[in-house]
Amino acid sequence: MPERTLISWTILMSGYAKRGPTKEALALFIEMLSGDVKVRPDSYVYAVVLRSCGELRELRFGQGVHGQVLKKGEAFLDGFLENSLVNMYSSCGVLQDAVSVFDDIEKPDLVAWSSILSAYVKNGFEEEGLNVFLDMVLEGIELDAFVFSMVIKACSNLEDLNLGIQVHSLMVKKGFQKGGCLFLDNSLMDFYAKCKDLKGLRRIFDKMSQKDMVSWNTLIMGYVHNFHYLEALRNFRVLMHEVCYCDDFTITSILKAVSGLHDMDYGRQIHGYLIRTGLVSNDYAMCSLLDMYIECIAHQSSDHWEKVPLKLYVGLERGESNGFMIASMLKWCSMVSDLDTGEQFHSMANKLGISSDPYVISSLIDMYSKCRMPEAALRVFETVESTPGTATWSALISGLSWNGWFEEALKCFQQMQFNGIEANEFTFTSVILASMALGDLRKGRELHGKILKTCYTSNVSVVNMLINLYSELADQKQALKLCSLISDAQISWNLLIQACIRENDYEMIHQLLRRIQSCSGCIEPISVCDIFRSCSSPVLLHMGMQVQAYMTKRGLLSHPTGGSGLIQMYSACGQIAEADMAFQLMPEKSSLSWSSIISAKVEHGHPSEALVLFNDMRRRNKLVDQSTLKSVLKACARIGRVDEAHSLLMSMEVVYGVEPSEEHYSCIVEAFARAGMLEEVETFIDEVIPDKAGTMIWRTLLSSSRIIGNMKAAKFALEKLLELDPSDCFANQLLEKVLLMFGNWKDTPKTKVNTKTVGLNSSWIEVQNRIHEFISDQNPSEEVSYKISELQREMEDLGYVADRNHLLHDAEEEEYDGVSLGHTEMEAIAFGLISLPHRMPVRVIKSVRMCGNCHSACKFMSTFVDRELVVKDTCTFHHFRDGGCSCQDSW
Numbered sequence: 001m002p003e004r005t006l007i008s009w010t011i012l013m014s015g016y017a018k019r020g021p022t023k024e025a026l027a028l029f030i031e032m033l034s035g036d037v038k039v040r041p042d043s044y045v046y047a048v049v050l051r052s053c054g055e056l057r058e059l060r061f062g063q064g065v066h067g068q069v070l071k072k073g074e075a076f077l078d079g080f081l082e083n084s085l086v087n088m089y090s091s092c093g094v095l096q097d098a099v100s101v102f103d104d105i106e107k108p109d110l111v112a113w114s115s116i117l118s119a120y121v122k123n124g125f126e127e128e129g130l131n132v133f134l135d136m137v138l139e140g141i142e143l144d145a146f147v148f149s150m151v152i153k154a155c156s157n158l159e160d161l162n163l164g165i166q167v168h169s170l171m172v173k174k175g176f177q178k179g180g181c182l183f184l185d186n187s188l189m190d191f192y193a194k195c196k197d198l199k200g201l202r203r204i205f206d207k208m209s210q211k212d213m214v215s216w217n218t219l220i221m222g223y224v225h226n227f228h229y230l231e232a233l234r235n236f237r238v239l240m241h242e243v244c245y246c247d248d249f250t251i252t253s254i255l256k257a258v259s260g261l262h263d264m265d266y267g268r269q270i271h272g273y274l275i276r277t278g279l280v281s282n283d284y285a286m287c288s289l290l291d292m293y294i295e296c297i298a299h300q301s302s303d304h305w306e307k308v309p310l311k312l313y314v315g316l317e318r319g320e321s322n323g324f325m326i327a328s329m330l331k332w333c334s335m336v337s338d339l340d341t342g343e344q345f346h347s348m349a350n351k352l353g354i355s356s357d358p359y360v361i362s363s364l365i366d367m368y369s370k371c372r373m374p375e376a377a378l379r380v381f382e383t384v385e386s387t388p389g390t391a392t393w394s395a396l397i398s399g400l401s402w403n404g405w406f407e408e409a410l411k412c413f414q415q416m417q418f419n420g421i422e423a424n425e426f427t428f429t430s431v432i433l434a435s436m437a438l439g440d441l442r443k444g445r446e447l448h449g450k451i452l453k454t455c456y457t458s459n460v461s462v463v464n465m466l467i468n469l470y471s472e473l474a475d476q477k478q479a480l481k482l483c484s485l486i487s488d489a490q491i492s493w494n495l496l497i498q499a500c501i502r503e504n505d506y507e508m509i510h511q512l513l514r515r516i517q518s519c520s521g522c523i524e525p526i527s528v529c530d531i532f533r534s535c536s537s538p539v540l541l542h543m544g545m546q547v548q549a550y551m552t553k554r555g556l557l558s559h560p561t562g563g564s565g566l567i568q569m570y571s572a573c574g575q576i577a578e579a580d581m582a583f584q585l586m587p588e589k590s591s592l593s594w595s596s597i598i599s600a601k602v603e604h605g606h607p608s609e610a611l612v613l614f615n616d617m618r619r620r621n622k623l624v625d626q627s628t629l630k631s632v633l634k635a636c637a638r639i640g641r642v643d644e645a646h647s648l649l650m651s652m653e654v655v656y657g658v659e660p661s662e663e664h665y666s667c668i669v670e671a672f673a674r675a676g677m678l679e680e681v682e683t684f685i686d687e688v689i690p691d692k693a694g695t696m697i698w699r700t701l702l703s704s705s706r707i708i709g710n711m712k713a714a715k716f717a718l719e720k721l722l723e724l725d726p727s728d729c730f731a732n733q734l735l736e737k738v739l740l741m742f743g744n745w746k747d748t749p750k751t752k753v754n755t756k757t758v759g760l761n762s763s764w765i766e767v768q769n770r771i772h773e774f775i776s777d778q779n780p781s782e783e784v785s786y787k788i789s790e791l792q793r794e795m796e797d798l799g800y801v802a803d804r805n806h807l808l809h810d811a812e813e814e815e816y817d818g819v820s821l822g823h824t825e826m827e828a829i830a831f832g833l834i835s836l837p838h839r840m841p842v843r844v845i846k847s848v849r850m851c852g853n854c855h856s857a858c859k860f861m862s863t864f865v866d867r868e869l870v871v872k873d874t875c876t877f878h879h880f881r882d883g884g885c886s887c888q889d890s891w
Helices: 006-019 022-033 043-056 059-071 079-091 095-103 110-122 126-139 145-158 161-173 182-194 198-207 213-225 229-242 248-261 264-277 283-297 308-316 323-336 339-352 358-370 374-382 390-402 406-418 425-438 441-453 460-472 476-485 493-503 506-519 525-533 538-554 560-572 576-584 591-603 607-619 626-638 642-656 662-674 678-687 695-708 711-724 729-741 782-797 824-835 852-861
Strands: 762-767 770-775 842-846 869-872 877-881
Touching: 006 022, 006 043, 022 043, 043 059, 043 079, 059 079, 079 095, 079 110, 095 110, 110 126, 110 145, 126 145, 145 161, 145 182, 161 182, 182 198, 182 213, 198 213, 213 229, 213 248, 229 248, 248 264, 248 283, 264 283, 283 323, 323 339, 323 358, 339 358, 358 374, 358 390, 374 390, 390 406, 390 425, 406 425, 425 441, 425 460, 441 460, 460 476, 460 493, 476 493, 493 506, 493 525, 506 525, 506 538, 525 538, 525 560, 538 560, 538 762, 538 842, 560 576, 560 591, 576 591, 591 607, 591 626, 607 626, 626 642, 626 662, 642 662, 662 678, 662 695, 678 695, 695 711, 762 824, 770 824, 782 824, 782 852, 824 842, 824 852, 824 869, 852 869, 852 877
Parallel strands: 842 869
Antiparallel strands: 762 770, 762 842, 869 877
16 A cells, blocks of 8 residues: 555554454554554554453553553543453453443443453453343443343352343343343353253243254253263254254253263264264364264273274374373273373374373373383473473372372472462362371461452362362361362262261261252162161160161162161160061172171170071171171170080181180170089180280179179179279279178278269150150250159069179179169159150160169169160160060079
C-alpha cells in the first residue's frame, strides 16, 4: 500500500487478533508505533492489543499498553478500553488489578459488569462472581445471555444444584428460554450434568427447539461423567440415526463409555467408523481409541497380553506417530509390567525425536516405575532439559512411592516445592501414601496444611487419602472430621468404619450406618463384619437385628465374611440359637464361618456340639486356624476329654501347620485341672511349655482349681501370679482369703482393694433402644429397690438358702451381709423384669466376674420368673433356665 492509514493498521491488526496468529497483532502494533508519526493508535487499537495480550498471557506487554493509555489522560479512557483492561488482567490471572480497574469505572455498563463477572469465574472465584451477579440484580442492570451463562458456569463449578435451579428459574422469568438461545441451553445442560441431575439434563435437551453438535456432546458426556454408560451409548445411536455424523469430541466421550463397560466389540465398531470417516487422522480420536483397547484388553484373559501392544500399535498407526500415541502405549506397558515392549517404545520415541515431550516423559517414568525399575525412572527424569512440570514431578513421586522409596519420594516433593511447581491430586496422594508408610504423622499434618492452602480439600481422592492417613496413624477423630469436606456419596465409608473400630467408638459406627443408609453408600464385606462387631453386646441386640435387616436388603450377607460377622454378633449378644440359624442359612460356609460357630458353641456351654462341628469341618477340608483349635481345646477341657485335647495339641504343628501359643497351652492346663490331675498339670507346665509360664497359665490354673474346690492348688497358682505381678490387687485379695480359709493368719497380707485403683463395677441392660446402666456406688430407683425386695421375699418363701461355697467368686464384687440381691446385675435384672414384656428374655452385661451368690440366686429365680435370664460377665455367658445355668457352674 502506498499509504497505510489508521484504518488499514486496525483492520489487519484486528484480523490477526481474531483469527491468529495472535503474536502478529502485537508485532504490527510495535511496527505501527515505530513508523509514521502521523498514524497513532486510538482506543480501539489499544483494545485490540489488550485482547491479544490476554490471549497470549503477555502480562508485561499488557501493563506497558496500560501505561501508555494512562499517559494519554482520562479523556482517552473510554468504556470499551476499560473493559479490555479488565479482560486482559483477568486472562493473565492478575485478578486484583482487574478488580482495581473495574472499581475505577464511574458508571459501569453491562459489558463492564460482564467482564468482572467473567474474570472472577474464570479465575476460580465462583462465590465472588455470584456476589457480583447479585450486585448486578440489585443495581437493576439488564441481564443478557452471556451473564447467565457465566453464572450457570459458576454454579456448575461449585456443583451447587439448588442455586443453579434458582438462576434457571430467573432465566425463565426473564424470557431467555423462549427464544431458544442455543449456547445458554448448552450451558444449562452442562450444569445439570456436573451436578449429577440427569433428569434435569434430559429435560433441557428434550425441550430444545434446535440442537447442534455441542448439545449432543454435552448430553453424551453428561451420562459418561456420571457413569451411565449404557444411556450414553443409547443416545449415541440416536445421534447417528438422526444426524448421521459426529465429531472427535463425541468419539472421545463414547470411547470412555465403551472402556467403562469393557465392551471391545462395540469399540471395534467405533474403530470402523473412524476409518470410514477419516477420523483416523485425528490425534485425540486415535489416542482415545488406543486407551479404549488398552482398558478393555486389561480385563480379558492374560493369555492375550504378551503380543497385544505391538499388534495394537501396528494395526492403528497411520504412517506417522506422535507423543500421544507413544504415551498411550507406554501406559499399556505400565499396566501389564511389560518392560521389554516399554523399552522398544522408548527407543521409538528417541528415533522420532519426541522423547522430550512432557506426556512421553511422564509415561516413561510411570512405565519404568511400574516395571520395578525406579533407577531407570530417575534417569529419565534427569534427562529433562527444561524445568519439569507438575505431571513429570507427579509421575516420579508416584513411581518412587510405588516402589517403596518413600523417603526419596518426600525429598522429591520438597524439591518440587522449592522449584515453585504446583502439586496436583496425584502428587498429594502419593506423598500422603509415603508419609503413611513411614508412620510420620507430623509430616502428614504438614501435608494437610499444604492441601488446605492449595484448596485441594474438595478433591475426593486427596480427602479420602487423608482419612486413610489419620486412620492408620491413630488420629481417628481427625479422620472423622474430614468426612464433612466431601459429599456422602464420595466418602470412603470403609476407612471411617475401620477408624471407629480402632477407637472402639461403636456409637459413631451406628451414626455412620444411618448416613450410609440415607445415601446408599458402598460398603465392603470386611466393613459389614466390623459393623456387626460394633453390635456385639447383649445391650445392642436390637441394633444388631436392624443391621442384619439392612444388610439382607442390600444383599451383603451372601458374602461369607458378612455371614461370619452375623454369627459372631449373635453369639456375643447371647443368642446362640440365632447364631446357629445364621450359620445354617449361609449359602457358602467359609473356614471363618465354621470357626465362628464352633467358638460360639463353646462360649455358650455346648462343647459337645462344637466338637461335632469340628469333625464336620475337617471332613469338608476347611482351613483350620489357631482360633479354631483354641475353641476345640476348650471344648475338650469342658467335657473332660483330656487325652483328646493333649493329642490335638501335640499334632497341631504337624497336621495343621499351627504353632501352639500360650492360649493353647492354657486350654490343656484347664483340661488337666478340671479332671483333678494336678500332678500332671505341674509336669506339663515344667516340661512342655517352652518358656516360663505367663500370667494366663496361672490364671487358668487358679480358675480351674476354684471350680473343683482345690484351695491348695489355688494358693499355689496365686503365689505364682504374685511372683509375676506383685501389684495385682485382686490376686492379693484372693490369696488373703485362701490363707484365712487355711487358718494361716500370720502370713495374711494386709492389703485392701483400692476402689479408686480398681474402678467401680457396673451392669447394663437395653430397654426400648435405650441403654440403662447400674453402678455399684449408686442407689437404685425406688421402683427397682421394691422389685428386688419382692424377689427376695418370694425366694425366701420358696425356701431359697444362699450357697456359701463361693469364696473365690466374690473377689471382684463389693462385700455385703446376708442373703441379698444387692449387686449391679441384680438391679439390672429387676429393672428388666419391670420394663420388658412378659416372657421376653432379660439380657444383662456385667463389667466383672459374676459372684457365686448372685449366680445361685439367678438359677433359683429362673424357676419362677417365667423367662430366661442371660448375664454376660468377663468370663462367659450365663443362660439361666429352669434352675440351671449353661456354664454348668464352671466359670
